[in-house]
Amino acid sequence: MCSDCHVPKDWSHKMVRKIKASAELWGKLMGTIDTREKFEANRLRLAENEWARMKAVDSRECRNCHSFEGMDTEKQKLRGAKMHKIAQDEKKTCIDCHKGIAHQKPKGMKEDDDE
Numbered sequence: 001m002c003s004d005c006h007v008p009k010d011w012s013h014k015m016v017r018k019i020k021a022s023a024e025l026w027g028k029l030m031g032t033i034d035t036r037e038k039f040e041a042n043r044l045r046l047a048e049n050e051w052a053r054m055k056a057v058d059s060r061e062c063r064n065c066h067s068f069e070g071m072d073t074e075k076q077k078l079r080g081a082k083m084h085k086i087a088q089d090e091k092k093t094c095i096d097c098h099k100g101i102a103h104q105k106p107k108g109m110k111e112d113d114d115e
């Protein structure tokens with residue numbers, strides 16, 4: 001479900017999100033970005049917007065389903081386990097490393113430090 005990642009679950013977060021959304025590109029998605037071309041042209045900005053939002057809320061939507069506490073790093077592949085240890089030590093959030101988890105990454109993104 002799109003809303004699992006894009007819409008906060010509880011009411012107060014939802015309201016804050018709603019208010020913020022009116023000022024954000026995201027809120028205009030259904031309105032002005034109505035063609036494939038416009039979508040592609042705006043994707044990077046939309047994605048950056050969503051990365052910034054998730055970073056600001058410590059990837060709360062991801063953590064509705066996943067958590068560091070719930071992870072069994074013994075069972076994870078070496079690379080993931082190692083990174084999740086570092087992530088907790090350095091207080092990183094999910095979206096710092098897991099960009100493009102549900103979608104293709106937009107063309108032209110600068111980061112080269114993610115998967």
Ligand code: HEC
Nearest residue numbers: 001004005054059061062063064065066094095098099101
């Ligand atoms: C509605 C619940 C839900 C939400 C929200 C969710 N996930 Fe997941 N995620 C899952 C499930 C279920 C799996 C599959 C578990 C498995 O295969 O072990 C999964 C798998 C993954 C995987 C490993 C598989 C892969 O494709 O590489 C990563 C990484 C991951 N999620 C990160 C995230 C991040 C980052 C977010 C937030 C942007 C997120 N998830 C949001 C439920 C969720």
Ligand code: HEC
Nearest residue numbers: 062066067068076077079080083084087092093094096097
């Ligand atoms: C410092 C970077 C980093 C951060 C922060 C991070 N991860 Fe990961 N994660 C990784 C790497 C690297 C892998 C291994 C990917 C691979 O092997 O393809 C991974 C793997 C995973 C997997 C798959 C595990 C497996 O072995 O099946 C899940 C699920 C996952 N991450 C969820 C999360 C969630 C949820 C958060 C936030 C609570 C998070 N990660 C934060 C780097 C990170």
Ligand code: HEC
Nearest residue numbers: 001002004005043046047050051099100101102103104106
């Ligand atoms: C597992 C979490 C997750 C789910 C489920 C999810 N998204 Fe996303 N979405 C993200 C993240 C994270 C970003 C930021 C860009 C990125 O990392 O891919 C994003 C970015 C976007 C963007 C900005 C443009 C782009 O392509 O980056 C749009 C539009 C979007 N999502 C729509 C949807 C729709 C529609 C659905 C349901 C079909 C959906 N998302 C389901 C996590 C998710």
